[in-house]
Amino acid sequence: MEFGVVARWLVVLALLAGLGLPLAARTFERLDGRGVGLALPVAFVTVWWGAYLVGQVTYGAHATLAGLALLVLVAAALSVDVDVGDTVALSLSLPPLDRRAAGQAAGVFLAAFALVVAVRALDPAVGPLGGEKFLDYGMLEALARADRLPPEDFWFAGEPVAYYYGGHLLAATLGDLAGTDPRLTYNLALAAVYAALVAAVYDVAAAIGVRRGLDRRVTGGTAAVLVGLSANLLAAADVLLVALPDAVAHPIAAAASDQPPAQVVRDAAQFGYFEYSRVIPGTINEFPLFAWLNGDLHAHMTSTPFAVLVVGLCLAYAVTPAAAVRRRRLLAFGAVPAVAGVLAVVNTWSFPTPFGLLWLTLALSPTDPLDLLPAAVAAPVRERLPRGPAGELLRPVVAALPAVGAAVVACVLAAPFLFGAAADAASDRSVALLAADERSSAGGLLLVHGVFLVAG
Numbered sequence: 001m002e003f004g005v006v007a008r009w010l011v012v013l014a015l016l017a018g019l020g021l022p023l024a025a026r027t028f029e030r031l032d033g034r035g036v037g038l039a040l041p042v043a044f045v046t047v048w049w050g051a052y053l054v055g056q057v058t059y060g061a062h063a064t065l066a067g068l069a070l071l072v073l074v075a076a077a078l079s080v081d082v083d084v085g086d087t088v089a090l091s092l093s094l095p096p097l098d099r100r101a102a103g104q105a106a107g108v109f110l111a112a113f114a115l116v117v118a119v120r121a122l123d124p125a126v127g128p129l130g131g132e133k134f135l136d137y138g139m140l141e142a143l144a145r146a147d148r149l150p151p152e153d154f155w156f157a158g159e160p161v162a163y164y165y166g167g168h169l170l171a172a173t174l175g176d177l178a179g180t181d182p183r184l185t186y187n188l189a190l191a192a193v194y195a196a197l198v199a200a201v202y203d204v205a206a207a208i209g210v211r212r213g214l215d216r217r218v219t220g221g222t223a224a225v226l227v228g229l230s231a232n233l234l235a236a237a238d239v240l241l242v243a244l245p246d247a248v249a250h251p252i253a254a255a256a257s258d259q260p261p262a263q264v265v266r267d268a269a270q271f272g273y274f275e276y277s278r279v280i281p282g283t284i285n286e287f288p289l290f291a292w293l294n295g296d297l298h299a300h301m302t303s304t305p306f307a308v309l310v311v312g313l314c315l316a317y318a319v320t321p322a323a324a325v326r327r328r329r330l331l332a333f334g335a336v337p338a339v340a341g342v343l344a345v346v347n348t349w350s351f352p353t354p355f356g357l358l359w360l361t362l363a364l365s366p367t368d369p370l371d372l373l374p375a376a377v378a379a380p381v382r383e384r385l386p387r388g389p390a391g392e393l394l395r396p397v398v399a400a401l402p403a404v405g406a407a408v409v410a411c412v413l414a415a416p417f418l419f420g421a422a423a424d425a426a427s428d429r430s431v432a433l434l435a436a437d438e439r440s441s442a443g444g445l446l447l448v449h450g451v452f453l454v455a456g
Helices: 003-027 036-055 061-079 099-122 133-145 166-178 182-211 216-228 234-243 246-256 261-269 273-277 288-294 304-318 325-346 353-364 375-384 389-393 395-413 442-455
Strands: 080-084 088-092
Touching (some): 003 182, 036 304, 182 216, 182 288, 234 273, 246 261, 273 288, 304 325, 325 353, 325 395, 353 395
16 A cells, blocks of 8 residues: 555545634534534535646646635635725635544544545445446546546547546546545545545534534434435344244245245345445445445546535524525525536436525425515516415425526536536436336335434
């Protein structure tokens, strides 16, 4: 293992988190810990946008430096007060740092980072089987050669890639900042994204727990374990099945499978990690621990810190007072679309998620979602809304108006990708209801998602 390279990456990630802290602290100022665990995803978003927008014209190390410069400018603007009198005076005005929360977030991040580094050190290969590693590594190499975004398709020479490449762009940007080539960037980016995810989950869950009078270490730690280390219930079911006497295990196996009961029990005793991601026939049922153990640097993984960041933004909105309309608008029409725009390029499948979360937040928060709209739009809607319970029943419909507005803003931000690479990759597949015999069974759904019922 190249310990010097690992240390260099940790220094870069620490610097990014430090530069992201002023914006995170301002954004999440009403949450316990002031969003310290979200500082790195905030920095990722800022640097990513700088590199991505410059990359539409010219891409290379200068695009990465443009992203870093944007982050430095934002951090400086939020950390310096300007007093204009007879002379212009500048003074440092750093937001207060919750050292306890910062220490916890750093500890969780380092533990998660070390876990994936250790796993990848034992198995660092970019193999052709069991995933899409060739695609992911190829994308990193394509970005290393690119002079403009999107990069050239490494499987279709002379044409731009028609795929969501935003997560690979983040990895390439981190690699540029740390001075590593794709060969080393691949595995260290895996560790960085995983650690950012687990630390962000810890921070958001801890903030929720504190608002409910619970210990932040308990709620944050529980959430971090559930997201970072837990799996579905199939592994637990296999262990239980093998431990039971045959007289009990065989009837259970017969009810759960059309295979011979003895064969089911024997298979349960043979551990193979890949099978736990294919619980429901014909579907993929991955969970974070499987994904990072398997080692793809793929979109469904690199998008996760940004999805958790959206959850944090929605929580920040929910605790913002009704009178702070400007702040609520900035969160709904500024912060959420900015992160959603990144998600559009990182993992287009996840692009609708921020707006669903925002819609639920607007519908369930105590503040009026119509406050976010211009008075000329909000006033006629208010006049037509019935009073009392009937009006409350229509609240989800009303909340959809600003949520759609946020989606429009995000589409404008992500337009170069949505009307470029994404349009070129458009599929002829359509949304449809499956036949009854093709639908997921209740038992399969329970095995995949039952851990949330247990946790609840």
